[in-house]
Amino acid sequence: MRSITLSQAVNEAIAEEMRRDETVFLIGEDVAEAGTPFKVTSGLVEEFGTGRVIDTPIAEPGFSGLAVGAAMTGARPIVDLMFGDFLFLVMDQLCNQAAKAHYMSGGKLNVPMVLRTNLGATRRSAAQHSQSLHALVAHIPGLKVAMPSSAYEAKGLMKTAIRDNNPVVIFEDKLMYQDKAPVPEEEFLIPFGEANILREGRDVTLIGTSSMRQVCEAAAEMLAGDGISAEVIDPRTIVPLDAATLLESVKKTSRAIVVDEGHQNFGTTAEIAARISEKAFYHLDAPVIRMGAMDVPVPFSPALEDLTVPTPEKVAESARRIVAGELIHAL
Amino acid sequence: MTAAPKQNAEDYLRMYRQMVKIRTFEDNANQLYLDAKMPGLTHMYSGEEAVAVGICEALEVTDKITSTHRGHGHCVAKGAAFKEMFCELLGKEEGYCRGKGGSMHIADQLNGNLGANAIVGGSMGIATGSALRAKMLGQSDVTVCFFGDGATAQGLMYEVMNMAALWKLPVIYACENNGYSEYTRTDEIAAGEITARADAFGIEAFKVDGQDVLAVNALTRDLVARCRKGDGPFFVELETYRYHGHHVGDISRTYYRSKEEEADWKANRDPITLFADWLVNEGVATKAELEALSKAIRAEAAEAVAYALEAPYPDGSEVSMHVYLEAS
Numbered sequence: 001m002r003s004i005t006l007s008q009a010v011n012e013a014i015a016e017e018m019r020r021d022e023t024v025f026l027i028g029e030d031v032a033e034a035g036t037p038f039k040v041t042s043g044l045v046e047e048f049g050t051g052r053v054i055d056t057p058i059a060e061p062g063f064s065g066l067a068v069g070a071a072m073t074g075a076r077p078i079v080d081l082m083f084g085d086f087l088f089l090v091m092d093q094l095c096n097q098a099a100k101a102h103y104m105s106g107g108k109l110n111v112p113m114v115l116r117t118n119l120g121a122t123r124r125s126a127a128q129h130s131q132s133l134h135a136l137v138a139h140i141p142g143l144k145v146a147m148p149s150s151a152y153e154a155k156g157l158m159k160t161a162i163r164d165n166n167p168v169v170i171f172e173d174k175l176m177y178q179d180k181a182p183v184p185e186e187e188f189l190i191p192f193g194e195a196n197i198l199r200e201g202r203d204v205t206l207i208g209t210s211s212m213r214q215v216c217e218a219a220a221e222m223l224a225g226d227g228i229s230a231e232v233i234d235p236r237t238i239v240p241l242d243a244a245t246l247l248e249s250v251k252k253t254s255r256a257i258v259v260d261e262g263h264q265n266f267g268t269t270a271e272i273a274a275r276i277s278e279k280a281f282y283h284l285d286a287p288v289i290r291m292g293a294m295d296v297p298v299p300f301s302p303a304l305e306d307l308t309v310p311t312p313e314k315v316a317e318s319a320r321r322i323v324a325g326e327l328i329h330a331l
Numbered sequence: 332m333t334a335a336p337k338q339n340a341e342d343y344l345r346m347y348r349q350m351v352k353i354r355t356f357e358d359n360a361n362q363l364y365l366d367a368k369m370p371g372l373t374h375m376y377s378g379e380e381a382v383a384v385g386i387c388e389a390l391e392v393t394d395k396i397t398s399t400h401r402g403h404g405h406c407v408a409k410g411a412a413f414k415e416m417f418c419e420l421l422g423k424e425e426g427y428c429r430g431k432g433g434s435m436h437i438a439d440q441l442n443g444n445l446g447a448n449a450i451v452g453g454s455m456g457i458a459t460g461s462a463l464r465a466k467m468l469g470q471s472d473v474t475v476c477f478f479g480d481g482a483t484a485q486g487l488m489y490e491v492m493n494m495a496a497l498w499k500l501p502v503i504y505a506c507e508n509n510g511y512s513e514y515t516r517t518d519e520i521a522a523g524e525i526t527a528r529a530d531a532f533g534i535e536a537f538k539v540d541g542q543d544v545l546a547v548n549a550l551t552r553d554l555v556a557r558c559r560k561g562d563g564p565f566f567v568e569l570e571t572y573r574y575h576g577h578h579v580g581d582i583s584r585t586y587y588r589s590k591e592e593e594a595d596w597k598a599n600r601d602p603i604t605l606f607a608d609w610l611v612n613e614g615v616a617t618k619a620e621l622e623a624l625s626k627a628i629r630a631e632a633a634e635a636v637a638y639a640l641e642a643p644y645p646d647g648s649e650v651s652m653h654v655y656l657e658a659s
Contacts, residue, residue, distance in 0.1 A: 025467070051467060057497070062490025065456010069474075070464040072445055072457060073395065092487075096450050097457065105438040105446060106429030107653040141654050165656040 001182040007040045009151035009183050010116070010172065013158035014041065014078060016187065018048055021076060024162055025052040027063050028080025036080060038118075038177050060086050064093040064115070071113040072101065076162060081117035084171060085131045090115075098167040099142030114161045118174040119147075119261060120211060121309050127297035130305075132210075132261040135268045137169045138239045144192060145239040146170040149213035151181040153236055156190030164192070173211040173261075193240035197249070201231035204255040204319045207246060207272060209235055212259040218312035219319065226316075228323050238268055246272065247280050254285040255322050259310050264292030286322040291315060340615045344624070346388050346544055347610060350380040350603050351625050353404045355632045356413065357575075360403065360420060360434075364579040368640065370422050373434040375575035376404030381602035382507050382569045383408035385547025386475055389555050395443045395461045395474040397454035400435045401507075401573070402447030405477050410442035413632055417639035424645040431645075431653065445474075452478055452485030455504075459491040462502035462563070471559040475503045475551075481512030483528060484520055492564070496532040501558040503551070504529065504566045507541065509573040514587050529566030541569030542602040545609075572596040 004012070018024045026044060028036075032055045035042030045053040056063040060081060067077035081090065094115060101109045119132035138145045144166055148154035154172060161168040198213065199220050208216035213234040220230035231249050235241060250256045256276050258269040269290035276288050294308040357377045363369040376383070379401075387396065387408035398405040406416060411427065419426025420434050427437050438446035445461060448454040458476030465472040482488060483506060495502050512520045526536035539550050547569060554565045574597060576584045610616045616624075 057490070057493055059490035059493065061487050062456060062459075062494055065487060065491060066460035066463050066494065067456075069397075069445070069457035069460020069462075070467075071460070073461045073464040075464050075467070077460075092450055092453060093456055097448075097453060101438075101446065102656050103653045104428060104432040104436040105440075105653075106427065106431045107656070108428065108438050108440050109446060110656045112656075144655070 001184060003180040004151055004183050005178050005180050006148070006151040006154045006172065007038060007177040009155035010040050010158055011043065013155045013162070015044060015047065017159055017162040018044070018052060023074060024076045024078065025054065026078045026080060027054040027056060027067055029056055029058055029082055031055060031080045037082060038174065040177065041080065060089040061093055064090040065097065067113050068093055068098045068101070068111055071098070071111040072109050077113045078162065079113060079115045081115055083129050084117045084119045084133050085128050087117065087133050087136065094137065094143070094167065094169070095140045099140045102166070103142060110165055111167050112165045113167050114158075115167065115169045116158070117169065117171060119171045120173040120175045121261065121293065121298045122305055123175055124300065124302060124305065126300040130298035132171070132293060134169070134171050134238065135262045135266070138268065138271070142167065143239065144168040144237065146192065146237045147210040147235070148172060149208070149210055149234045149236065151179065152183050153190060153234070155183055156188055157192070157236065159189045160192055163189070171210060176211055190236065192237045193242050194236065195242035195245040196234045196236055197231065197245065198234055199230065199232040201229040201253060203229045203253055203323050204257065205231045205233060205246070205249040205253045206257050206259065206315060206319065207233050207235065208259045209238065209268060210261060212261055212310060215310055215312050215315055216259055219315035222312060222316040223319055226320065228319060230319060235272075241272070243275050243279070246276060250276050250280045251283040254283055257289040257291060257315060257318055257322070259291045259315055261293050261309060263295050264290055265295045267292045286325070289318050289322060291318065342388070343610060343615050346384050346548065347606055347621065348624055348628065349384045349388070349408055350544065350606065351628050353380045353383065353407045354603060355625070355628050356403055356407055356416065359417070359632050359636050361575070361579055363420065363636065369420055371433060372578045372580050373420065374401040374578045375573065376401050378574035378596065378602070379507060379509060379541065379571045380404055381544035381547055381606070382505070382541045382571050383477070385544045386505055386551045388548055389551035390443070390473065390475065392443055393472050394555070395445055395458070395472060397445050397458040397461070397474070397476050398447040399454070399477055399479060400447065400449045400451070401479065402435070402437060402477075406437050406439060406444055406447065409439065409444045411437070411439045411444065413635035414638055417635045418642050421639050421642070422644060423639055423642040425642050429645055429649060452482035452487050454478070455482070455487050455491045459495050459500060459502055462495065462500040463498065465501055466498070471501070473501045473503065473555050473558040473563070475505050477505050477507060479512070480506060480508040480510070480517045480521060480525065483525055484512070489528070492529065492532050492534060495564040496534050499561060499563060501561070501563040503554055503558065504564065506566070506568045507571055508568050509571050511573065511577070511588065513577045514581070514584070516587065525568045526566065534564055534566050536566040536568070538568045538570065541571030542600045542605060544602060544606050572600065
């Protein structure tokens, strides 16, 4: 199978859906000739024209609002939000308008839009271009949240997002745009709410979202050297969340570590850990461990920034301790 | 008011009827609140009827509007029915939104009403996006974005007017200037002229007497026709007045406006009285005919209120319906 970058995968998904459905259009800052700062949308304006690949002024609430209105009246807009940090600018349009229109109207209106944006630190971009804010939108009923962990997921989840009848926020890890993975040439979609078991194991379940999947896979490899068998699962979407697959795994391994790049406090790791604790409590041999980003604004200096995110070493160390039965307070 | 040909009598009477329907709806809604029969509260449109009716009577059913927290008038003017509206106000299953939206969120998409919005200025993006969609499809549909003077302080307005002007979108921004931004005089929250905000983007802007339904209608007809030809967007400031407080519970309001001012508007600038006088003077209808029309509407409203009061609430199972629309 051919390998393509995550950036190419997203580009292909959008192009295929735009060919398939003429109501799909792309709107955002520098999405046309510039192809975004990460060059993800390069070439689309040449194929689809400026009528469907629309460059906007720097006005995130404004163009997000336009997308809500276009979606309500029958289009399927893809909003390109250049950095995940700009979610704070569009919160009213996304959370008060898009997320609630279907419910508030008793099912009369619906907003089939995709907001694609990114997450991920360690790009030396400091606190306003490095945040992983998916937990904020996952908190809001009415939104779906997808977190692709490789080029394969990026393509399959994007196509599903575009065809979904609800507002979907899709977070790509901006450090993975050039990472290659095998992606079939023939069409495929990845359904929402189906976690992917990447590696089977007996001793501990490592649950990793987005690029934390790779962190978990690397940790599992290290643990294998120590004779510890780790299972690795990528939820792929956190709303809807495939809790059943996670619970089944934890019932088998009796231990779980949840790894995610959002801040740890009140975060995605907390939600997943709570669900496991509620539903698999009597199967657990250790408390469920949360490993999120540190609860500090992301610092600029590499010497500091690298301390804030989970690493394979830290995940493996936590796994060794809970498998050894060490007191969790010592972690 | 300008003189107009009598062959339009039917149009005039429909406009009059719509204005009376709005006033009657609001009188009943207020009474439901006072009688503690309505959950929550509501924002009365009384006094502003000529704005909604003058504009919506210039639109086709396929044209779209977005509305505000003070939205009952827009809703009626765009064609909504009393029964479903009262049911919605009372949180009943047969309401426009199955009781999930209430007074501030009525949506009636079959009549082109994309919904009232409880975020001040929150629908400006939606209206502009609806216009973008119409333009992308090559349709001639026009979208009217209703908002108040208070919403001109929101940043979203400037972002979307900029894009609407750049892309020549068929949208009319209709600013209902009722003189008050909640409990504060508009001149305390808005620097400069309201219409100058549109001028900055090269959007043609107009100021019109919002108590004169014929003036509002004539201007809107002209702007809608120009929008359909691709000359949009436009901006209209409609000078009007809200008879009630910011909401139904805002009854002690002398700290922000005088009783004399309220009495003066009601006595001398009431849009329904002004239009009724004109209809009689022009020989379109007699006083008796207009009174009979009002009486019929009052009866219709009373029947709808009685129906809504008896109508069932949604079943508890509906609480988790409509969070998501699943594939059909």
